[in-house]
Each structure stands twice: as structure tokens, then as C-alpha cells.
Amino acid sequence: VFAHLVQAPEDPILGVTVAYNKDPSPIKLNLGVGAYRTEEGKPLVLNVVRKAEQQLINDKSRIKEYLPIAGLVEFNKLSAKLILGADSPAIRENRITTVECLSGTGSLRVGGEFLAKHYHQKTIYITQPTWGNHPKIFTLAGLTVKTYRYYDPSTRGLNFQGLMEDLGAAPPGAIVLLHACAHNPTGVDPTIQQWEQIRQLMRSKGLMPFFDSAYQGFASGSLDTDAKPIRMFVADGGECLVAQSYAKNMGLYGERVGALSIVCKSADVAGKVESQLKLVIRPMYSSPPIHGASIVAVILRDRNLFNEWTLELKAMADRIISMRKQLFEALRSRGTPGDWSHIIKQIGMFTFTGLNPAQVSFMTKEYHIYMTSDGRISMAGLSSKTVPHLADAIHAVVTK
């Protein structure tokens, strides 16, 4: 009965790893998926994560019962505090509801379905370009997806005027997806002054902010700095949604641990929202997994582990920033034509190089360098050893 099916294409991001794994070349380099690698090119399990897991193993009172539908209560509280700040008015006034979800994707999907069921506007605006999974998540959640201008290829920076025009022309009440920091795939973020203008415009039109926070601490190295745009929106007393992921900042990729928070106008409304979120979650996956959320809770509740985490996080962010400098210098020393200063201006895990699909495919074929076809490279996958190889490839493709 399934014989009529056509072979589906690989995922544009995760498929890059599939192709990389098939390549026997010893010089191959995977700059596709946004996953941190050490200088030795190895995945990293943070020390604090190992310590937290040890604590969990030593605690013989731990059981494997189902979590409640909304997940681990302590994890939810600590996650809200991490993203909104301990002194957040929304937390103080108890008008926030947080549910544990399956990493960033799961949080976006649950939030999307909740909005499709209960919010009067069914259109969500996403940045052009954006993470390839965003349009799929929200379409399948039952929302209509439209885009707003964001990136200017001529400056390789923000198209702020286009952004303001498009949000200004959006219908009142529309949902707007905002990348909290380290925009994926461009690495281009608004300044704090621009965020303030975006906030004023959105609040004046009643647009609903839905933040995707996949890189808190990864962009600047500071958890508070990277959460600032979200906190500005919460400080004005209005509503918003926030999807949090612990994949990158705690290196918990495969644990699938994240949270969806919805900031409401009152505690009473927040309680009702939570009851409805449970109705979205129960038929989808019943309740979330326990292990990843327990690791996060151990780290966030313990001052020493928390401090140690911030140091490890900063070290990852700093290594990425250092890769940016090294790649920029390597191109400069080769005299590669073009302005490559965006490599050091963009922030977070990715550089949006400006290379086109044909150039990307040349680099993969001739240099065994793997990246998404839009020219995005994961800086976290680079090391001092591999920078010259990448610089040689970029130089070759732009001088060809």
C-alpha cells in the first residue's frame, strides 16, 4: 500500500551530516549542523553535566515514574527564572506558565498549536531567511506562515527598515517569531536600540511576540545579555511566548530538553493557559522525558554548579568568537577578494558567508567541506587546525 510513495529528500540541515558521514575523505569537515565541537573536533559533554548526572545516579530515591503532563515542576520554575531573570515582574506576580517540552522544536510546536487553537490571529510572521524548520513547524501546527524582511545581502547585516515596514504592515494581533539572540542562519541581531523600536511598534499594533531562544549564553557568553530582548518585552507588562532550548548552551542536544513559557496578564489567565497547554501535550507525546530536565534542574538549583556552567558556556562562546577571528585573518592573509568583515561582526554559532549554492557545492566536491546550501557555516564545527583548509576552499571558490 505504500508502493506509490516517492522518496522524500533529506532534511536540508540534518541531511548535511548524512552526506558527510558517507564521505570517506580524511580531510572532510562538517560545518552543517549547529552542534558544538572541541578544538579536536569532538562533541563536548560539559563537566557540570557529568557532575549532575553523577548526583542523579547516586540518589537512590530517584524513580522512573511518568512526569506530569507539563513536565518537571522544578525545571519549569528554574527555566522561567533563567530566561526572564530572578526579579522578573511576571514571575513575582505568578502570571507565567512554563511547560517542559522536547527542546526548542517541541516548545515551538506546542506553542504553535496552542495559538492555532486559542488565539484569534492565525498568521505568524517569520524572518526572511530563518531556520529551515520554522515554517514547517508552524504550518503543521495549524498557523499560516508569512515572512518579514530581515537580512540585507548587500551589507550582510540587518535590513532594519524592511523589518519595520513589514511588521508595520502586518495585520493587528499577528504573531511574530523573534530570534532572541544569535539569529539562525544569519548571525545578525538587532541592536538594543533597534529591539526597543521593534518592541514599541509591536506593542502599538498588538502583535504577539513569540521568542525562539535557542542560544542563551552562546552569543555573547552572558546569559543575561542574551536574554535582554525578551526581558524588555516582559518588562512592559504585555504578553509573549518563549521557547527555550538547552541543546546548545548545556550541550544536551540528544536529551531533547526545552521549555515553553507563556507570559500572561494575570495569574488567573496563566492557570487557564496551562490547563489548555496540557490538552495540547497529552495527545502529542503524553508527558516529557525525565532525564534531561533533571540534569538541568540539578545545575540551575546549585549555585556552584551554576557558576561552573557559566564558565564552561563562556569558554564555548569564546572559542567560537576566536574561530571567527582566525577565519577572517586567514582570508585576509590569502588576499581573498571581497569584504569578509561580516565573519567577525555576526554572532552566535553561524556565519552566513554569502556563498551561493553553486559555490557551496564546489567546496563540498573539491574540498570535502559540508555546509547548508545557503552558505551558512557552523563556526562551532571549526578548529584552529581546520581554519586554513576552509580558507583555502573559500579563496579557491571566489577566485575561480
Ligand code: LMR
Ligand atoms: C541547526 O540549525 O543546525 C540546529 O538548530 C540543529 C537543527 O535541528 O537544525
